[in-house]
Amino acid sequence: MTTTHFDYLIVGGGMVADTAARGIREIDADGSIGILSDDVDEPYTRPALSKKLWTDDEFTWDEVPLGTAGDTGADIRLRTRATAIRPEAHEVDAVDETFSYGKLLIATGGKPVPLPVDDRSNGERVLSFRTAEDYRRLRALADEVDRIAVVGGGYIGSELAAALVQNGVDTVLVHTGAVLGDAVFPAGLAERFEKLFRDAGVEIVAGSKVEGGDADAEGVRLSLENGDEVRADAVVSGLGIEVAAGLAERAGLAVDDGVVVDAQLRASIDGIYAAGDAASYPDRLLGRRRVEHVDNANEQGKTAGRNLAGAAEAYTHTPYSYSAVFGIRYEAVGTLDAELDTVEDWVDTERGVVYYLDDDRVVGVLLWNVEGARDAARAVLAEADTLTRDDLTGRIR
Structure with a gap:
């Protein structure tokens, strides 16, 4: 060797x-x-x-x-x-x-977390989404078949459902929440988020996990925990x-x-x-x-x-995450968890900031169609010990 x-x-x-x-x-x-x-x-x-x-x-x-x-x-x-x-x-x-x-x-x-599907299509109709090769395969499927199921309601799943439906694919999105995004967004915002997908033509199958299924050269059958089935020509998973x-x-x-x-x-x-x-x-x-x-x-x-190479520097950057679907862009710094207490500060129905609090201390900031405010969000997290709930409204614009 x-x-x-x-x-x-x-x-x-x-x-x-x-x-x-x-x-x-x-x-x-x-x-x-x-x-x-x-x-x-x-x-x-x-x-x-x-x-x-x-x-x-x-x-x-x-x-x-x-x-x-x-x-x-x-x-x-x-x-x-x-x-x-x-x-x-x-x-x-x-x-x-x-x-x-x-x-x-x-x-x-x-x-990628795999789907529990018996795949007899040799990967032609069942794929996880992570790599450029996965993109090329899904892009080909979008041109070849009529209906594609997306499994997973997080970043990747929601982005793929939006991408497919905007490219003329009959799209069904299967996720475990009651409302799309309800694990991270406050209830009202999750409902508005889901409406973007429904209005675009995405069929949403909520509240049940894929527990099995099979695929062959003809298509895909997904078995859900609640006993229902979802059928499509192909399936792509975005399960983290x-x-x-x-x-x-x-x-x-x-x-x-x-x-x-x-x-x-x-x-x-x-x-x-x-x-x-x-x-x-x-x-x-x-x-x-x-x-x-x-x-x-x-x-x-x-x-x-x-x-x-010898710099010996501390990593001091607090990173952000972002997603963009149907013309909206949201960014987040810190922890987004819908079970946390929140303070919502909306300019209008399209733009606003949501602060996530744990024991009245800000641990996450969501910027909804608010640009250029990531550093301001980091500043809120840095000063979290000194801020009260009343300090938050109007703090980021």
Whole structure:
């Protein structure tokens, strides 16, 4: 088995790998960078897969790749799955090659939660949605078939349902809530959110989980827990991810809902760092958390890369998340949970701010069609101990 050495080795080929390589280059112009990716595409902008590529005719596929190799000189090994990290030897094993490293970054992200469907279509009609290859397959299905079921009412599921129906596909959205978005939005806002989908023609099947089903060359049958069935020509799931921390755990690294890192994104063994979806880190405003959104991938990847190259900087950014469907855009900083107490501050029915409180302390801010206010939301979280409910109304405009 051959061994290849890199000064900096990144396991994972997503957006974290891209920004980490760029972060390394800010400090070290010459050190060798290796990226091990089990994807078939070099790093790309993942949010476009469920947003702009479907809804913006001027946004083309050419804008999706990030140009990592050309811009940083990184050696990207596609279709390469790391099988073991051996920290004492400073080595990572892949299926048929070993890579040695000076510093290692774990950016393994996660794998989509699969549907419990007996798939006899060989993946032709049943797919999870995570990669560019998944996008290409769903795009082909949207042209080939009449009716597609989407399972999952979170970010990805709602964005895919909106994307498909706006591209002329008969779309049915299956989710477990009573109202779409009711796990994160206050009741009235969830009802308005769901209405956007119904008005666009999305059929919504609420309140029941997919517990089984089957698919063949003719179509898909989904069995719901309440005994009902949903039939479609194909199904795509957006049920979130299972964090890919097994490689780190087997290597002896501390893992607790992700690879546990400190403020500098250092894992529990010297010379190893982690960032992105797979990292559990101490947020300076919100405490230890793991974040599965692009802003965190970009900012944390950059800091990790700089630290691999010796910067020794704390990651102080509190990331935001966002979604865009049917002409509305919402952004969030912190925790959004409909079971928390909320203070709503609406300019009109289209624009407003929702504050989420735990024991009268703000822990999350939702910006609904409010632009340029993310820093203001972070300021509210930073000052949460000194703010009363009465201080919140009118604070962000």
